[in-house]
Amino acid sequence: MAIFILRRIAQGLLVILGVSLVVFVATRLIGDPVKVMLPLSATDTQRAAFEHQLGLDLSLPRQLVDYVGSLIRFDFGDSLWQRRPAMEVVFERLPNTLLLITCSLGCAIMLALPLGAIAALRPGGIADRVTVFGGLFGLSLPQFWLGLLLILVFAVIFKVLPTSGGGSLAHYVLPAVTLGIPSLARLMMLARSSMIDELNQQYIRTARAKGLDFRQVMIGHALRNILSAFITLAGWEFISGLAGYTVVVETVFAWPGLGLTALQAIQRSDLFLLQAIVFTVAVLIVAINVGLDVAQKLIDPRINLA
């Protein structure tokens, strides 16, 4: 098991290294970072000074060495926009995003499993049809629209929840719901379909023939066996939230998280901040994947340890 985890971590580090190199190539070689970051009106001397300040006048191999060095020190230079270390900005904003995703996904998971399982008991029955319809409905709602609608209803008309920003627990509700609804729909559909498959398996008949009661069959056998697939999708939902959907949701709700910061960094051509964000997200994604592999291995003994 330890070897398995170490191997996965080693593979993860390789992936992170690859991502970093892509970032390096993209920022240094494809475009000219100085041109991107300085206003058009900047003079040649200003440009040269800036280039020197960033170390961009050095040879490419030398730059690469410096770059890798800074990676190891988690030092991505100063954010041009905030005038402080980019990593500091990231670490300030990251917890907000992680908390938001955790809240929304946590609720989605708690709802998706029982809803999917109930639907699967009688495929084609009323509960199943309602679930499938609700699932499709949830999938087809665009998040920017859903967010605005929720603000209109709960914050503007009924004035029960704050419109935007962070701070209190009440601030979490609307963004978490907006972010979680499509995830809930996908997770519920998966729980339903894998549960239907599972309940048709021969070993479920064995469990029933053993005289186990309904609860033991459902929870002890069926539910446990769909967990592997379910957790994988949940992990992916987390990742896709982290790498994309939060940008939309955080923008709509002015949520002080990483997604909103990323958008701002792009708008302000803050290359160093953006680089720090991309790197951080990449590390998180790799870490989640390693975690998923380990969880899978713990649930399903058939996955080979080698």
Place this chain on the structure above:
Amino acid sequence: MDMRNEAPLLEIDGLEVEFDTRRGVVRGLRGVDLKIGRGETLAIVGESGSGKSVTAQAVMGLIDVPGRIARGDIRWMGQSLVDDPKGDGRGVRGKEIALVFQDPMTSLNPLMKVGTQIAEVLTRHLGMGDEEARIRVLELLEAVGIPAPPRRAAQYPHELSGGMRQRVMIAMAIACEPKLLIADEPTTALDVTIQAQVLELIAGLQETLKLSVLMITHDLGVVAGLCDRIAVMYAGRIVETGFADEIFERPEHPYTQGLIRSTPRLDDRTERLTAIDGSPPNMLVPPAGCAFRPRCPVAGPDCEIEPPLVTTLPGKSVACWRSGTPAWPAPTGHIAAEVRTSPSELPDVRPILRVRDLGVDYEASTPGFWGRMRKISALKGVSFDVFPGETLGLVGESGSGKSTIGRAVLRRLEASEGRIFFKGRDITDLKGEALRQTRREMQLIFQDPYASLNPRMRVLDIVAEPLIVHGLIRKAEEGREEIGELLRLVGLPKDAHDRLPYAFSGGQRQRIGIARALALKPDFIVADEPVSALDVSVRAQVVNLLQDLQQELGISYLFIAHDLSVVRHISHRVAILYSGRMVEIADRETLYRSPCHPYTEALLSAVPVPHPATQRARKRLVYRGDIPDVAHWPSGCHFHGRCPLADQRCSIEVPRLTERSPGHWVACWHK
């Protein structure tokens, strides 16, 4: 065994089960009456769709939506199991009645340790604590003959072999010392030698635990050695029931007569099999009157009224207006695959196929990111000849490499070593057009008649495809006449041309597959388990057809199968494979009468003969242990771990095939 003075354990009374489908109500059971006494073994015998498994499921309360028990009652020691408001089988299910399913591969939860799965029953029904249950689990594993119980209990199903898993299923079933064990095709998915082990286990447990057993099977051989009474089911009803010897000796219902006569026997002369024409009825629209009427040779107008099950002798009942009438022509003495001189013994006959030292390796990667490729040898050092007009039977259990040989001969798989000669020409390395030309003369018949026909192609297109591929015709329509002739040859109706495969039964589909194989007029056909997916009565039709075609067209067959009775029936010579090596090859009579290799002996003795008296008298050699896994072959003779004759030499040196008498080759150091 005497149950007249005692109330029966289980009583099934006029049981009807219906399935509501989109196309209407399918009548799964149409009034089944059954009694099982204490300590008694009853077998329900029938083909697919006869309702034998549905009966077992009804007893266990496992009939699911869309199925329902429409009428009738099931009583367990006087108490109704149908009228069960709590739906938990009144605490009887799993405790007093236990079930063993057919397929041990899918019947265990793959993500749960086998020990835990057994312990579940104990905590549920006997209220045992964890520690108590753990100890009992080890006892149970011991009782079903699993070595090293503590280690096995902590393993997952995928770490156990098929035979082992079935033992675990049985351990689970006997955990609460039930009074009745229902075994639904308990050995159908197992290899012959493993089947013998499991049947022996069930018989032993029955004795020690005083179990009643309800055995559900299609295999008359399994029934013969084990059961006191038999109930034969057809189309959702019991058509005949009585004591086993009685039924086998004097079957009264025409269906029972046909069933017994269409089953090839290991110890029998190889007369032509009796084939019951047609196929079982569609239970969506069961025929009026006796359901067997359309297939019955002695049916008359009175059969349009459903015959009741009436007692004809003490303990025997038959549902037929003409019970006891001999329904099928008496054995003619006509020998099926004639015991003519095997072509191999004639001078100047050159083999159509020669295989020398054939070996096939697979590449398998060790799992993981940095996995390396590893060579796994699936077949090694196999040599044999097939002569024109001859059938060579290739027999082996799973992992023996028999299908690999078939695929390598057809060049669908590259040989890693050895040579293959077809009509004197070395085809081992043929490529491109030369290979295509050779393939015209060698064809393949597949095992699964459902999966091997494209469901969206007309029969005409299916059979015409090889002709088009080889440029003999351009469009299927051009071959309509020729294909009509082929369809007639394989016994399909004239209007089969334009219909799609779903319109045909399993046996008819297999005929379509045969017509396709014949389209290019091949001299040589590889038939890979061509009848193992078919029901007994239909199987006889296809076996007869293959033999007729050989007589008429002089085709040579390489007949690959695991069923030794069928192979004996159809082959001139037989080769036995074990774990990727050929251990014995001889003409049929020599091989079955005086087998030489210890594995062949064990294999033959493990095949149950469908005749109770004969089967009881047979000596069974049951060798412990499992067939080695292809990835971990032992050194030396692959059989040495299970062989009673094995000594040190056998574990080091591989024995080569040597000729013991003309045409009889054996690979063993001792025999």
